[in-house]
Amino acid sequence: MPLVKEYEATAKKHLRATGLSVSDIDAIIDYICDVAKHYKIYYLWRPFLSDPKDDMVLELAAVSNANPIVTYNGADFKGIEKFGLRAIKPGDFLEEIGELS
Numbered sequence: 001m002p003l004v005k006e007y008e009a010t011a012k013k014h015l016r017a018t019g020l021s022v023s024d025i026d027a028i029i030d031y032i033c034d035v036a037k038h039y040k041i042y043y044l045w046r047p048f049l050s051d052p053k054d055d056m057v058l059e060l061a062a063v064s065n066a067n068p069i070v071t072y073n074g075a076d077f078k079g080i081e082k083f084g085l086r087a088i089k090p091g092d093f094l095e096e097i098g099e100l101s
Contacts, residue, residue, distance in 0.1 A: 003056055004033060039064045051076055061085055068093065 011018070011025045020028075041059045049055050054076050061069050062083045069077060069087045077087035094100040 003060065004029060006053060037064070048079070049076060058083065058085070 008025065008029050011020075011029070012022060015022065015025070039060060041056075041063055043059070046052070046055045046059070049058060054073075057069060057071075058077065058080055061067065061080075062085060067085050069080070069085060070090050070093045071077065071087050072089060074087040074089065077085075080087060088096070091100065
């Protein structure tokens with residue numbers, strides 16, 4: 001739930017840039033929560049990264065087998081190879097899946 005709250009707050013900070021309303025963001029977040037697969041995390045090895053919010057993302061990626069982590073802040077995820085994960089930039093991810101040529 002903390003990650004959802006962080007995404008919601010970030011999305012609402014950028015309303016003007018997106019052209020969305022607060023109710024649009026709420027509907028999108030509600031939809032994502034409805035269709036998402038939920039995982040329990042147990043905080044077994046924290047702290048690992050320098051930012052506790054990044055630790056939350058890392059732990060969720062590890063337990064859900066979500067690989068790669070797509071982020072503009074790859075440097076913040078140094079050492080995640082230990083968990084069999086990698087971090088890549090959004091553009092690199094789109095190229096990798098064939099959405100950018």
